[in-house]
Amino acid sequence: MTFLQRDVTDYSVCLYQTVWSGIKDFVPRDGRPTRERILISAEALVIENGYAATSVDQVIAASGTSKGAFFHHFGSKLDLARALVERYAAGDVAQLDAATAYAEAVTDEPLGQVDAFLAWFEERADDLMDEQSSCLYISVLTERQLVNAGTAEPIVKAVVAWRDGLARLLAAALADGAGGRRHQVDVDALADHVFVTFEGAFLLARATGDPGHMRRQLHVLRDLVRALLRAR
Amino acid sequence: MTFLQRDVTDYSVCLYQTVWSGIKDFVPRDGRPTRERILISAEALVIENGYAATSVDQVIAASGTSKGAFFHHFGSKLDLARALVERYAAGDVAQLDAATAYAEAVTDEPLGQVDAFLAWFEERADDLMDEQSSCLYISVLTERQLVNAGTAEPIVKAVVAWRDGLARLLAAALADGAGGRRHQVDVDALADHVFVTFEGAFLLARATGDPGHMRRQLHVLRDLVRALLRAR
Known part of the structure:
Protein backbone atom coordinates (compact mmCIF):
# COMPACT_ATOMS: atom_id res chain seq x y z
CA MET A 1 0.00 0.00 0.00
CA THR A 2 2.75 2.40 0.98
CA PHE A 3 4.67 1.43 -2.13
CA LEU A 4 1.65 1.89 -4.38
CA GLN A 5 1.18 5.36 -2.94
CA ARG A 6 4.83 6.12 -3.58
CA ASP A 7 4.52 5.06 -7.21
CA VAL A 8 1.51 7.30 -7.74
CA THR A 9 3.38 10.24 -6.18
CA ASP A 10 6.41 9.52 -8.36
CA TYR A 11 4.27 9.38 -11.47
CA SER A 12 2.53 12.69 -10.79
CA VAL A 13 5.90 14.26 -10.05
CA CYS A 14 7.17 12.97 -13.41
CA LEU A 15 4.22 14.59 -15.20
CA TYR A 16 4.85 17.81 -13.35
CA GLN A 17 8.52 17.73 -14.27
CA THR A 18 7.69 17.16 -17.92
CA VAL A 19 5.33 20.15 -18.01
CA TRP A 20 7.75 22.35 -16.09
CA SER A 21 10.84 20.85 -17.66
CA GLY A 22 12.69 24.16 -17.90
CA ILE A 23 12.30 24.91 -14.19
CA LYS A 24 14.67 22.51 -12.43
CA ASP A 25 14.16 23.92 -8.95
CA PHE A 26 10.37 23.88 -9.11
CA VAL A 27 8.86 23.18 -5.67
CA PRO A 28 5.11 22.57 -5.37
CA ARG A 29 3.33 24.89 -2.91
CA ASP A 30 3.40 22.43 0.03
CA GLY A 31 6.88 21.19 -0.86
CA ARG A 32 5.87 17.55 -0.40
CA PRO A 33 6.48 15.80 -3.73
CA THR A 34 10.10 17.03 -4.04
CA ARG A 35 10.84 16.25 -0.40
CA GLU A 36 9.29 12.79 -0.81
CA ARG A 37 11.26 12.15 -3.98
CA ILE A 38 14.52 13.05 -2.22
CA LEU A 39 13.63 10.75 0.70
CA ILE A 40 12.80 7.81 -1.60
CA SER A 41 16.07 8.16 -3.54
CA ALA A 42 18.13 8.72 -0.40
CA GLU A 43 16.59 5.73 1.38
CA ALA A 44 17.51 3.40 -1.50
CA LEU A 45 21.07 4.78 -1.69
CA VAL A 46 21.69 4.62 2.08
CA ILE A 47 20.29 1.08 2.32
CA GLU A 48 22.43 -0.03 -0.62
CA ASN A 49 25.72 1.73 0.17
CA GLY A 50 25.58 3.02 3.75
CA TYR A 51 25.21 6.59 5.02
CA ALA A 52 28.83 7.81 5.05
CA ALA A 53 29.35 6.33 1.56
CA THR A 54 26.33 8.26 0.20
CA SER A 55 26.95 11.89 -0.78
CA VAL A 56 24.39 14.68 -1.00
CA ASP A 57 25.38 15.02 -4.68
CA GLN A 58 24.44 11.37 -5.29
CA VAL A 59 21.05 11.92 -3.64
CA ILE A 60 20.45 15.04 -5.76
CA ALA A 61 21.37 13.18 -8.95
CA ALA A 62 19.26 10.12 -8.11
CA SER A 63 16.20 12.19 -7.20
CA GLY A 64 16.54 14.53 -10.18
CA THR A 65 16.45 17.61 -7.94
CA SER A 66 18.98 20.37 -7.34
CA LYS A 67 21.25 21.49 -4.52
CA GLY A 68 18.85 24.41 -3.94
CA ALA A 69 15.84 22.11 -3.67
CA PHE A 70 17.75 19.70 -1.40
CA PHE A 71 18.81 22.40 1.08
CA HIS A 72 15.34 23.97 0.91
CA HIS A 73 14.02 20.76 2.48
CA PHE A 74 16.97 19.57 4.59
CA GLY A 75 19.37 21.79 6.53
CA SER A 76 22.16 19.20 6.31
CA LYS A 77 22.92 15.59 5.44
CA MET B 1 42.47 -16.59 24.47
CA THR B 2 42.70 -14.58 21.25
CA PHE B 3 42.27 -11.39 23.23
CA LEU B 4 44.93 -12.37 25.77
CA GLN B 5 47.34 -13.02 22.91
CA ARG B 6 46.50 -9.64 21.44
CA ASP B 7 47.23 -7.91 24.74
CA VAL B 8 50.63 -9.56 25.00
CA THR B 9 51.46 -8.52 21.43
CA ASP B 10 50.35 -4.96 22.16
CA TYR B 11 52.46 -4.82 25.29
CA SER B 12 55.63 -6.03 23.57
CA VAL B 13 55.00 -3.57 20.75
CA CYS B 14 54.70 -0.76 23.33
CA LEU B 15 58.07 -1.72 24.86
CA TYR B 16 59.60 -1.80 21.41
CA GLN B 17 58.19 1.61 20.58
CA THR B 18 59.54 3.07 23.82
CA VAL B 19 63.06 1.77 23.11
CA TRP B 20 62.94 2.90 19.49
CA SER B 21 60.92 6.00 20.19
CA GLY B 22 62.80 8.11 17.66
CA ILE B 23 62.18 5.71 14.80
CA LYS B 24 58.50 6.16 13.94
CA ASP B 25 58.54 3.90 10.88
CA PHE B 26 60.28 0.99 12.60
CA VAL B 27 59.05 -2.35 11.26
CA PRO B 28 60.20 -5.59 12.96
CA ARG B 29 61.89 -8.06 10.62
CA ASP B 30 58.77 -10.17 9.97
CA GLY B 31 56.52 -7.10 9.91
CA ARG B 32 53.91 -8.77 12.10
CA PRO B 33 53.55 -6.63 15.24
CA THR B 34 52.97 -3.37 13.30
CA ARG B 35 50.58 -5.05 10.87
CA GLU B 36 48.71 -6.64 13.79
CA ARG B 37 48.54 -3.32 15.63
CA ILE B 38 47.05 -1.62 12.57
CA LEU B 39 44.50 -4.41 12.20
CA ILE B 40 43.46 -4.24 15.87
CA SER B 41 42.99 -0.45 15.76
CA ALA B 42 41.24 -0.54 12.39
CA GLU B 43 38.87 -3.33 13.48
CA ALA B 44 37.75 -1.32 16.52
CA LEU B 45 37.27 1.86 14.44
CA VAL B 46 35.36 0.13 11.63
CA ILE B 47 33.09 -1.74 14.07
CA GLU B 48 32.40 1.49 15.96
CA ASN B 49 31.97 3.95 13.08
CA GLY B 50 31.64 1.97 9.84
CA TYR B 51 34.13 1.52 6.99
CA ALA B 52 33.42 4.60 4.84
CA ALA B 53 33.38 6.79 7.98
CA THR B 54 36.85 5.53 9.01
CA SER B 55 39.83 7.20 7.33
CA VAL B 56 43.31 5.78 6.86
CA ASP B 57 44.59 8.77 8.88
CA GLN B 58 42.37 7.76 11.82
CA VAL B 59 43.70 4.19 11.66
CA ILE B 60 47.30 5.49 11.58
CA ALA B 61 46.67 7.77 14.57
CA ALA B 62 44.89 5.08 16.61
CA SER B 63 47.58 2.47 15.95
CA GLY B 64 50.47 4.87 16.55
CA THR B 65 52.06 4.03 13.21
CA SER B 66 52.84 6.17 10.17
CA LYS B 67 51.57 6.49 6.61
CA GLY B 68 54.76 4.76 5.43
CA ALA B 69 54.22 1.83 7.78
CA PHE B 70 50.53 1.59 6.84
CA PHE B 71 51.19 1.44 3.08
CA HIS B 72 54.11 -0.94 3.65
CA HIS B 73 51.53 -3.45 4.95
CA PHE B 74 48.41 -2.54 2.96
CA GLY B 75 48.28 -1.37 -0.64
CA SER B 76 45.04 0.50 -0.07
CA LYS B 77 42.16 1.00 2.35
Whole structure:
Protein backbone atom coordinates (compact mmCIF):
# COMPACT_ATOMS: atom_id res chain seq x y z
CA MET A 1 0.00 0.00 0.00
CA THR A 2 2.75 2.40 0.98
CA PHE A 3 4.67 1.43 -2.13
CA LEU A 4 1.65 1.89 -4.38
CA GLN A 5 1.18 5.36 -2.94
CA ARG A 6 4.83 6.12 -3.58
CA ASP A 7 4.52 5.06 -7.21
CA VAL A 8 1.51 7.30 -7.74
CA THR A 9 3.38 10.24 -6.18
CA ASP A 10 6.41 9.52 -8.36
CA TYR A 11 4.27 9.38 -11.47
CA SER A 12 2.53 12.69 -10.79
CA VAL A 13 5.90 14.26 -10.05
CA CYS A 14 7.17 12.97 -13.41
CA LEU A 15 4.22 14.59 -15.20
CA TYR A 16 4.85 17.81 -13.35
CA GLN A 17 8.52 17.73 -14.27
CA THR A 18 7.69 17.16 -17.92
CA VAL A 19 5.33 20.15 -18.01
CA TRP A 20 7.75 22.35 -16.09
CA SER A 21 10.84 20.85 -17.66
CA GLY A 22 12.69 24.16 -17.90
CA ILE A 23 12.30 24.91 -14.19
CA LYS A 24 14.67 22.51 -12.43
CA ASP A 25 14.16 23.92 -8.95
CA PHE A 26 10.37 23.88 -9.11
CA VAL A 27 8.86 23.18 -5.67
CA PRO A 28 5.11 22.57 -5.37
CA ARG A 29 3.33 24.89 -2.91
CA ASP A 30 3.40 22.43 0.03
CA GLY A 31 6.88 21.19 -0.86
CA ARG A 32 5.87 17.55 -0.40
CA PRO A 33 6.48 15.80 -3.73
CA THR A 34 10.10 17.03 -4.04
CA ARG A 35 10.84 16.25 -0.40
CA GLU A 36 9.29 12.79 -0.81
CA ARG A 37 11.26 12.15 -3.98
CA ILE A 38 14.52 13.05 -2.22
CA LEU A 39 13.63 10.75 0.70
CA ILE A 40 12.80 7.81 -1.60
CA SER A 41 16.07 8.16 -3.54
CA ALA A 42 18.13 8.72 -0.40
CA GLU A 43 16.59 5.73 1.38
CA ALA A 44 17.51 3.40 -1.50
CA LEU A 45 21.07 4.78 -1.69
CA VAL A 46 21.69 4.62 2.08
CA ILE A 47 20.29 1.08 2.32
CA GLU A 48 22.43 -0.03 -0.62
CA ASN A 49 25.72 1.73 0.17
CA GLY A 50 25.58 3.02 3.75
CA TYR A 51 25.21 6.59 5.02
CA ALA A 52 28.83 7.81 5.05
CA ALA A 53 29.35 6.33 1.56
CA THR A 54 26.33 8.26 0.20
CA SER A 55 26.95 11.89 -0.78
CA VAL A 56 24.39 14.68 -1.00
CA ASP A 57 25.38 15.02 -4.68
CA GLN A 58 24.44 11.37 -5.29
CA VAL A 59 21.05 11.92 -3.64
CA ILE A 60 20.45 15.04 -5.76
CA ALA A 61 21.37 13.18 -8.95
CA ALA A 62 19.26 10.12 -8.11
CA SER A 63 16.20 12.19 -7.20
CA GLY A 64 16.54 14.53 -10.18
CA THR A 65 16.45 17.61 -7.94
CA SER A 66 18.98 20.37 -7.34
CA LYS A 67 21.25 21.49 -4.52
CA GLY A 68 18.85 24.41 -3.94
CA ALA A 69 15.84 22.11 -3.67
CA PHE A 70 17.75 19.70 -1.40
CA PHE A 71 18.81 22.40 1.08
CA HIS A 72 15.34 23.97 0.91
CA HIS A 73 14.02 20.76 2.48
CA PHE A 74 16.97 19.57 4.59
CA GLY A 75 19.37 21.79 6.53
CA SER A 76 22.16 19.20 6.31
CA LYS A 77 22.92 15.59 5.44
CA LEU A 78 22.30 14.77 9.11
CA ASP A 79 18.82 16.35 8.88
CA LEU A 80 18.17 14.06 5.93
CA ALA A 81 19.27 11.04 8.01
CA ARG A 82 16.85 12.02 10.79
CA ALA A 83 13.97 12.40 8.32
CA LEU A 84 14.82 9.06 6.67
CA VAL A 85 14.75 7.19 9.96
CA GLU A 86 11.52 8.91 11.13
CA ARG A 87 9.79 7.93 7.90
CA TYR A 88 11.15 4.36 7.85
CA ALA A 89 10.28 3.72 11.51
CA ALA A 90 6.73 5.02 10.93
CA GLY A 91 6.38 2.48 8.09
CA ASP A 92 7.76 -0.21 10.41
CA VAL A 93 5.18 0.53 13.12
CA ALA A 94 2.43 0.58 10.45
CA GLN A 95 3.48 -2.98 9.49
CA LEU A 96 3.21 -4.04 13.14
CA ASP A 97 -0.30 -2.58 13.33
CA ALA A 98 -1.37 -4.21 10.06
CA ALA A 99 -0.06 -7.65 11.09
CA THR A 100 -1.67 -7.35 14.55
CA ALA A 101 -5.03 -6.36 13.04
CA TYR A 102 -4.79 -9.31 10.62
CA ALA A 103 -3.92 -11.77 13.41
CA GLU A 104 -6.82 -10.57 15.56
CA ALA A 105 -9.23 -10.73 12.62
CA VAL A 106 -8.21 -14.32 11.75
CA THR A 107 -8.81 -15.93 15.14
CA ASP A 108 -9.64 -15.28 18.80
CA GLU A 109 -7.29 -18.07 19.86
CA PRO A 110 -4.00 -16.62 21.28
CA LEU A 111 -1.68 -19.33 19.87
CA GLY A 112 -3.29 -18.90 16.46
CA GLN A 113 -2.90 -15.12 16.64
CA VAL A 114 0.87 -15.36 17.22
CA ASP A 115 1.17 -17.82 14.33
CA ALA A 116 -0.97 -15.64 12.04
CA PHE A 117 1.12 -12.57 12.97
CA LEU A 118 4.35 -14.34 11.96
CA ALA A 119 2.74 -15.91 8.88
CA TRP A 120 1.70 -12.41 7.69
CA PHE A 121 5.39 -11.44 7.47
CA GLU A 122 6.55 -14.79 6.09
CA GLU A 123 4.06 -14.47 3.20
CA ARG A 124 5.34 -10.97 2.41
CA ALA A 125 9.05 -11.82 2.76
CA ASP A 126 9.82 -12.20 -0.96
CA ASP A 127 8.00 -8.95 -1.80
CA LEU A 128 9.90 -7.17 0.97
CA MET A 129 13.22 -8.36 -0.44
CA ASP A 130 12.18 -7.27 -3.95
CA GLU A 131 11.55 -3.79 -2.59
CA GLN A 132 14.69 -3.35 -0.48
CA SER A 133 18.01 -5.17 -0.35
CA SER A 134 18.57 -4.51 3.35
CA CYS A 135 17.19 -2.44 6.24
CA LEU A 136 17.75 1.29 6.79
CA TYR A 137 18.21 0.60 10.52
CA ILE A 138 21.38 -1.40 9.76
CA SER A 139 22.94 1.49 7.79
CA VAL A 140 22.17 3.93 10.60
CA LEU A 141 23.20 1.73 13.54
CA THR A 142 26.54 0.86 11.90
CA GLU A 143 27.79 4.44 12.33
CA ARG A 144 28.23 5.52 15.94
CA GLN A 145 28.23 9.22 14.95
CA LEU A 146 24.66 8.82 13.67
CA VAL A 147 23.53 6.98 16.80
CA ASN A 148 25.14 9.69 18.97
CA ALA A 149 23.38 12.38 16.93
CA GLY A 150 20.01 10.95 18.01
CA THR A 151 19.08 9.28 14.72
CA ALA A 152 18.48 5.96 16.51
CA GLU A 153 15.65 7.39 18.64
CA PRO A 154 12.84 6.53 16.19
CA ILE A 155 14.39 3.04 15.87
CA VAL A 156 14.18 2.54 19.64
CA LYS A 157 10.55 3.73 19.62
CA ALA A 158 9.75 1.23 16.86
CA VAL A 159 11.59 -1.56 18.72
CA VAL A 160 9.59 -0.80 21.89
CA ALA A 161 6.31 -0.67 19.93
CA TRP A 162 7.05 -4.10 18.42
CA ARG A 163 8.15 -5.49 21.79
CA ASP A 164 5.01 -4.26 23.57
CA GLY A 165 2.64 -5.31 20.80
CA LEU A 166 4.14 -8.78 20.43
CA ALA A 167 4.64 -9.34 24.17
CA ARG A 168 0.90 -8.82 24.62
CA LEU A 169 0.10 -11.53 22.03
CA LEU A 170 2.85 -13.84 23.36
CA ALA A 171 1.83 -13.49 27.01
CA ALA A 172 -1.75 -14.49 26.12
CA ALA A 173 -0.48 -17.45 24.09
CA LEU A 174 1.89 -18.57 26.88
CA ALA A 175 -0.92 -18.35 29.45
CA ASP A 176 -3.06 -20.44 27.10
CA GLY A 177 -0.55 -22.98 25.84
CA ALA A 178 2.60 -23.44 27.86
CA GLY A 179 1.08 -24.22 31.25
CA GLY A 180 3.66 -24.26 34.02
CA ARG A 181 6.55 -23.25 31.72
CA ARG A 182 5.29 -19.74 31.06
CA HIS A 183 7.03 -18.28 34.13
CA GLN A 184 10.42 -19.32 32.76
CA VAL A 185 10.07 -17.48 29.43
CA ASP A 186 11.40 -13.90 29.10
CA VAL A 187 8.44 -12.59 27.09
CA ASP A 188 10.11 -9.26 26.18
CA ALA A 189 13.23 -11.03 24.89
CA LEU A 190 11.05 -13.46 22.93
CA ALA A 191 9.17 -10.49 21.43
CA ASP A 192 12.51 -8.79 20.57
CA HIS A 193 13.58 -11.97 18.82
CA VAL A 194 11.31 -11.05 15.91
CA PHE A 195 13.22 -7.76 15.35
CA VAL A 196 16.47 -9.73 15.77
CA THR A 197 15.39 -12.27 13.14
CA PHE A 198 14.49 -9.58 10.59
CA GLU A 199 17.79 -7.72 10.99
CA GLY A 200 19.91 -10.86 11.03
CA ALA A 201 18.14 -12.25 7.97
CA PHE A 202 18.73 -9.00 6.05
CA LEU A 203 22.46 -9.42 6.76
CA LEU A 204 22.48 -13.13 5.84
CA ALA A 205 20.74 -12.28 2.55
CA ARG A 206 23.25 -9.51 1.81
CA ALA A 207 26.26 -11.71 2.68
CA THR A 208 25.18 -14.65 0.54
CA GLY A 209 23.41 -12.69 -2.22
CA ASP A 210 20.31 -14.86 -1.64
CA PRO A 211 17.18 -12.85 -0.68
CA GLY A 212 15.31 -16.14 -0.09
CA HIS A 213 16.95 -16.30 3.35
CA MET A 214 14.38 -13.79 4.67
CA ARG A 215 11.45 -16.14 3.94
CA ARG A 216 13.33 -19.18 5.26
CA GLN A 217 14.34 -17.39 8.47
CA LEU A 218 10.79 -16.13 9.10
CA HIS A 219 9.54 -19.70 8.55
CA VAL A 220 12.08 -21.11 11.01
CA LEU A 221 11.10 -18.40 13.50
CA ARG A 222 7.45 -19.50 13.19
CA ASP A 223 8.41 -23.16 13.77
CA LEU A 224 10.53 -22.22 16.79
CA VAL A 225 7.91 -19.95 18.40
CA ARG A 226 5.11 -22.48 17.81
CA ALA A 227 7.19 -25.21 19.48
CA LEU A 228 8.00 -23.00 22.47
CA LEU A 229 4.41 -21.88 22.98
CA ARG A 230 3.15 -25.46 22.83
CA ALA A 231 5.94 -26.96 24.99
CA ARG A 232 4.90 -28.33 28.37
CA MET B 1 42.47 -16.59 24.47
CA THR B 2 42.70 -14.58 21.25
CA PHE B 3 42.27 -11.39 23.23
CA LEU B 4 44.93 -12.37 25.77
CA GLN B 5 47.34 -13.02 22.91
CA ARG B 6 46.50 -9.64 21.44
CA ASP B 7 47.23 -7.91 24.74
CA VAL B 8 50.63 -9.56 25.00
CA THR B 9 51.46 -8.52 21.43
CA ASP B 10 50.35 -4.96 22.16
CA TYR B 11 52.46 -4.82 25.29
CA SER B 12 55.63 -6.03 23.57
CA VAL B 13 55.00 -3.57 20.75
CA CYS B 14 54.70 -0.76 23.33
CA LEU B 15 58.07 -1.72 24.86
CA TYR B 16 59.60 -1.80 21.41
CA GLN B 17 58.19 1.61 20.58
CA THR B 18 59.54 3.07 23.82
CA VAL B 19 63.06 1.77 23.11
CA TRP B 20 62.94 2.90 19.49
CA SER B 21 60.92 6.00 20.19
CA GLY B 22 62.80 8.11 17.66
CA ILE B 23 62.18 5.71 14.80
CA LYS B 24 58.50 6.16 13.94
CA ASP B 25 58.54 3.90 10.88
CA PHE B 26 60.28 0.99 12.60
CA VAL B 27 59.05 -2.35 11.26
CA PRO B 28 60.20 -5.59 12.96
CA ARG B 29 61.89 -8.06 10.62
CA ASP B 30 58.77 -10.17 9.97
CA GLY B 31 56.52 -7.10 9.91
CA ARG B 32 53.91 -8.77 12.10
CA PRO B 33 53.55 -6.63 15.24
CA THR B 34 52.97 -3.37 13.30
CA ARG B 35 50.58 -5.05 10.87
CA GLU B 36 48.71 -6.64 13.79
CA ARG B 37 48.54 -3.32 15.63
CA ILE B 38 47.05 -1.62 12.57
CA LEU B 39 44.50 -4.41 12.20
CA ILE B 40 43.46 -4.24 15.87
CA SER B 41 42.99 -0.45 15.76
CA ALA B 42 41.24 -0.54 12.39
CA GLU B 43 38.87 -3.33 13.48
CA ALA B 44 37.75 -1.32 16.52
CA LEU B 45 37.27 1.86 14.44
CA VAL B 46 35.36 0.13 11.63
CA ILE B 47 33.09 -1.74 14.07
CA GLU B 48 32.40 1.49 15.96
CA ASN B 49 31.97 3.95 13.08
CA GLY B 50 31.64 1.97 9.84
CA TYR B 51 34.13 1.52 6.99
CA ALA B 52 33.42 4.60 4.84
CA ALA B 53 33.38 6.79 7.98
CA THR B 54 36.85 5.53 9.01
CA SER B 55 39.83 7.20 7.33
CA VAL B 56 43.31 5.78 6.86
CA ASP B 57 44.59 8.77 8.88
CA GLN B 58 42.37 7.76 11.82
CA VAL B 59 43.70 4.19 11.66
CA ILE B 60 47.30 5.49 11.58
CA ALA B 61 46.67 7.77 14.57
CA ALA B 62 44.89 5.08 16.61
CA SER B 63 47.58 2.47 15.95
CA GLY B 64 50.47 4.87 16.55
CA THR B 65 52.06 4.03 13.21
CA SER B 66 52.84 6.17 10.17
CA LYS B 67 51.57 6.49 6.61
CA GLY B 68 54.76 4.76 5.43
CA ALA B 69 54.22 1.83 7.78
CA PHE B 70 50.53 1.59 6.84
CA PHE B 71 51.19 1.44 3.08
CA HIS B 72 54.11 -0.94 3.65
CA HIS B 73 51.53 -3.45 4.95
CA PHE B 74 48.41 -2.54 2.96
CA GLY B 75 48.28 -1.37 -0.64
CA SER B 76 45.04 0.50 -0.07
CA LYS B 77 42.16 1.00 2.35
CA LEU B 78 40.34 -1.78 0.46
CA ASP B 79 43.29 -4.14 1.08
CA LEU B 80 42.94 -3.30 4.77
CA ALA B 81 39.21 -4.18 4.62
CA ARG B 82 40.01 -7.55 3.05
CA ALA B 83 42.63 -8.33 5.71
CA LEU B 84 40.23 -7.26 8.49
CA VAL B 85 37.48 -9.57 7.29
CA GLU B 86 39.87 -12.52 6.72
CA ARG B 87 41.19 -12.16 10.28
CA TYR B 88 37.74 -11.66 11.87
CA ALA B 89 36.18 -14.60 9.98
CA ALA B 90 39.08 -16.86 11.04
CA GLY B 91 38.35 -15.92 14.67
CA ASP B 92 34.66 -16.64 14.06
CA VAL B 93 35.37 -20.14 12.73
CA ALA B 94 37.74 -20.75 15.66
CA GLN B 95 34.81 -19.97 18.02
CA LEU B 96 32.64 -22.50 16.16
CA ASP B 97 35.35 -25.15 16.56
CA ALA B 98 35.84 -24.36 20.26
CA ALA B 99 32.11 -24.53 21.01
CA THR B 100 31.71 -27.76 19.02
CA ALA B 101 34.65 -29.38 20.84
CA TYR B 102 33.16 -28.27 24.18
CA ALA B 103 29.70 -29.64 23.31
CA GLU B 104 31.14 -33.00 22.22
CA ALA B 105 33.28 -33.22 25.36
CA VAL B 106 30.32 -32.51 27.67
CA THR B 107 27.99 -35.24 26.45
CA ASP B 108 27.42 -37.94 23.81
CA GLU B 109 23.70 -37.15 23.75
CA PRO B 110 22.77 -35.13 20.58
CA LEU B 111 20.11 -32.92 22.27
CA GLY B 112 22.54 -32.14 25.06
CA GLN B 113 25.29 -31.29 22.56
CA VAL B 114 23.14 -28.68 20.80
CA ASP B 115 22.19 -27.18 24.17
CA ALA B 116 25.83 -27.16 25.36
CA PHE B 117 26.92 -25.52 22.09
CA LEU B 118 24.42 -22.67 22.56
CA ALA B 119 25.14 -22.43 26.30
CA TRP B 120 28.86 -21.95 25.52
CA PHE B 121 28.01 -18.73 23.64
CA GLU B 122 25.37 -17.58 26.12
CA GLU B 123 27.91 -17.82 28.95
CA ARG B 124 30.42 -15.74 26.98
CA ALA B 125 27.90 -13.12 25.75
CA ASP B 126 28.71 -10.42 28.30
CA ASP B 127 32.47 -10.81 27.73
CA LEU B 128 31.90 -10.61 23.98
CA MET B 129 29.97 -7.35 24.36
CA ASP B 130 32.71 -5.94 26.62
CA GLU B 131 35.22 -6.64 23.87
CA GLN B 132 33.28 -5.31 20.87
CA SER B 133 30.24 -3.08 20.54
CA SER B 134 29.06 -4.67 17.30
CA CYS B 135 30.20 -7.09 14.60
CA LEU B 136 32.67 -6.33 11.80
CA TYR B 137 30.44 -8.26 9.37
CA ILE B 138 27.70 -5.64 9.82
CA SER B 139 30.03 -2.77 8.92
CA VAL B 140 31.22 -4.60 5.81
CA LEU B 141 27.83 -5.87 4.60
CA THR B 142 26.25 -2.41 4.95
CA GLU B 143 28.35 -1.07 2.06
CA ARG B 144 27.58 -2.63 -1.31
CA GLN B 145 30.89 -1.41 -2.76
CA LEU B 146 32.73 -3.57 -0.20
CA VAL B 147 30.55 -6.61 -0.90
CA ASN B 148 31.09 -6.15 -4.66
CA ALA B 149 34.86 -5.89 -4.09
CA GLY B 150 34.85 -9.43 -2.69
CA THR B 151 35.25 -8.54 0.99
CA ALA B 152 32.19 -10.63 1.90
CA GLU B 153 33.78 -13.87 0.66
CA PRO B 154 35.39 -14.81 4.01
CA ILE B 155 32.02 -14.01 5.67
CA VAL B 156 30.23 -16.46 3.37
CA LYS B 157 32.87 -19.13 4.12
CA ALA B 158 32.34 -18.57 7.86
CA VAL B 159 28.53 -18.68 7.44
CA VAL B 160 28.81 -21.98 5.54
CA ALA B 161 31.21 -23.44 8.15
CA TRP B 162 28.74 -22.54 10.93
CA ARG B 163 25.80 -23.88 8.92
CA ASP B 164 27.52 -27.20 8.18
CA GLY B 165 28.87 -27.64 11.71
CA LEU B 166 25.58 -26.84 13.39
CA ALA B 167 23.42 -28.71 10.88
CA ARG B 168 25.38 -31.86 11.74
CA LEU B 169 24.63 -31.43 15.46
CA LEU B 170 21.00 -30.43 14.79
CA ALA B 171 20.30 -33.32 12.40
CA ALA B 172 21.51 -35.80 15.02
CA ALA B 173 19.37 -34.12 17.69
CA LEU B 174 16.29 -34.05 15.45
CA ALA B 175 16.74 -37.75 14.60
CA ASP B 176 16.99 -38.43 18.31
CA GLY B 177 14.33 -36.13 19.71
CA ALA B 178 11.70 -34.91 17.31
CA GLY B 179 10.48 -38.21 15.93
CA GLY B 180 8.19 -37.81 12.93
CA ARG B 181 8.53 -34.00 12.84
CA ARG B 182 12.16 -34.01 11.76
CA HIS B 183 11.28 -34.14 8.06
CA GLN B 184 9.43 -30.83 8.33
CA VAL B 185 12.37 -28.86 9.74
CA ASP B 186 14.73 -27.01 7.36
CA VAL B 187 17.94 -27.96 9.19
CA ASP B 188 20.17 -25.54 7.23
CA ALA B 189 17.84 -22.60 7.94
CA LEU B 190 17.68 -23.60 11.61
CA ALA B 191 21.51 -23.71 11.69
CA ASP B 192 21.65 -20.26 9.98
CA HIS B 193 19.31 -18.93 12.66
CA VAL B 194 22.25 -18.88 15.09
CA PHE B 195 24.20 -16.48 12.81
CA VAL B 196 20.97 -14.48 12.36
CA THR B 197 20.50 -14.23 16.15
CA PHE B 198 24.06 -13.00 16.74
CA GLU B 199 23.85 -10.30 14.06
CA GLY B 200 20.36 -9.16 15.02
CA ALA B 201 21.29 -9.02 18.72
CA PHE B 202 24.35 -6.87 17.94
CA LEU B 203 22.01 -4.40 16.21
CA LEU B 204 19.43 -4.49 19.00
CA ALA B 205 22.19 -3.79 21.54
CA ARG B 206 23.53 -0.90 19.43
CA ALA B 207 20.05 0.61 18.93
CA THR B 208 19.07 0.49 22.60
CA GLY B 209 22.54 1.01 24.12
CA ASP B 210 22.01 -2.15 26.20
CA PRO B 211 24.67 -4.85 25.57
CA GLY B 212 22.68 -7.24 27.81
CA HIS B 213 20.45 -7.97 24.82
CA MET B 214 23.11 -10.35 23.44
CA ARG B 215 22.90 -12.62 26.49
CA ARG B 216 19.08 -12.45 26.57
CA GLN B 217 18.76 -13.22 22.87
CA LEU B 218 21.16 -16.18 23.09
CA HIS B 219 19.14 -17.47 26.05
CA VAL B 220 15.85 -17.14 24.13
CA LEU B 221 17.47 -18.90 21.17
CA ARG B 222 18.40 -21.80 23.46
CA ASP B 223 14.83 -22.00 24.80
CA LEU B 224 13.40 -21.94 21.28
CA VAL B 225 15.78 -24.56 19.86
CA ARG B 226 15.30 -26.86 22.85
CA ALA B 227 11.50 -26.64 22.45
CA LEU B 228 11.70 -27.38 18.71
CA LEU B 229 14.05 -30.35 19.13
CA ARG B 230 11.83 -31.87 21.81
CA ALA B 231 8.51 -31.16 20.05
CA ARG B 232 6.57 -34.20 18.89
